[in-house]
Amino acid sequence: MTTSTYDLPAAVANVPLAQERFAATLATLTDAEIREPSVLPGWTRGHVVAHVARGGEAMVRLIDGVLTQRPVAAYPGGPTVREAEIELGAQSSANDLADEVYSANIQVVHAFARMTAPTWGRQVQFPTGAYPASRCAWSRWREVEIHHIDLGMDVYTIESWPEEFVACHLPHELAKLPGRLPSNAAVQVGPSRFGTGDVVATLDGPDAAILAWLVGRVGLAAPALTISGDLPELPPWS
Structure with a gap:
């Protein structure tokens, strides 16, 4: 990551x-x-x-x-x-x-x-x-x-995003993730866990796909992601 x-x-x-x-x-x-x-x-x-x-x-x-x-x-x-x-x-x-x-x-x-x-x-x-x-x-x-x-x-496509773009923006979107999760949910993204809930889903894949998921482009991200558990639906991204 x-x-x-x-x-x-x-x-x-x-x-x-x-x-x-x-x-x-x-x-x-x-x-x-x-x-x-x-x-x-x-x-x-x-x-x-x-x-x-x-x-x-x-x-x-x-x-x-x-x-x-x-x-x-x-x-x-x-x-x-x-x-x-x-x-x-x-x-x-x-x-x-x-x-x-x-x-x-x-x-x-x-x-x-x-x-x-x-x-x-x-x-x-x-x-x-x-x-x-x-x-x-x-x-x-x-x-x-x-x-x-x-x-x-x-x-x-998301694979076309420059590495520098993903590297600069992904940490900021991950930092906002806990505040976007339902209170009972947590998400394990690579080695890091976000949220304090008991319901844990895991998400792994290329950084570009994780960023796409975080910014609400779920359909574009999904083919490249490995998901375990019930991944919570995030509120609209802005």
Whole structure:
């Protein structure tokens, strides 16, 4: 089991690489393929791509707020407006969606390049709460890599995730696992036990598959996992 910890330079360096891989996959999609179901229930691939584009724009807004030292919402108008924008974007053509992602990707890279050690430490307001601005880099890296597999394309699967991505993010997701388990449950993941319950299930397999399970991509993870006992269903991941 890898135990590498998250670090900001790794995230900043890997965001453009992840974005480039995602954009390369989008360049192969036709209008018919963009309308096909994604891994996410109720969402087409177009929804996933629109979400990634809007997510990039949100990160740029937060960084701009940090640099101008003014409060900024990641998604002005709140969840309702955010969902409406994704729904609208999902109806766009494959080429238009690819262009939106390409534009957002460039803006993200330029925004991150303007940051310094002190500004990365300033607080920003995510929909889930206040965090250091460094979360923008970690979040963008995570979002692009995870939503890339959500497209459900053979060209990019959990096995395609870079080792550095898995090594950086797996420890953080494992640390959150006890709080997501039912009170009577515990899960043995490799050599480590999580949770204090008496009902123990064991889970083993490649780190990428374990990470996929932790972030709610159970169907993508299952073929590579060895499971013993009744593995508890985790609440929705965020």
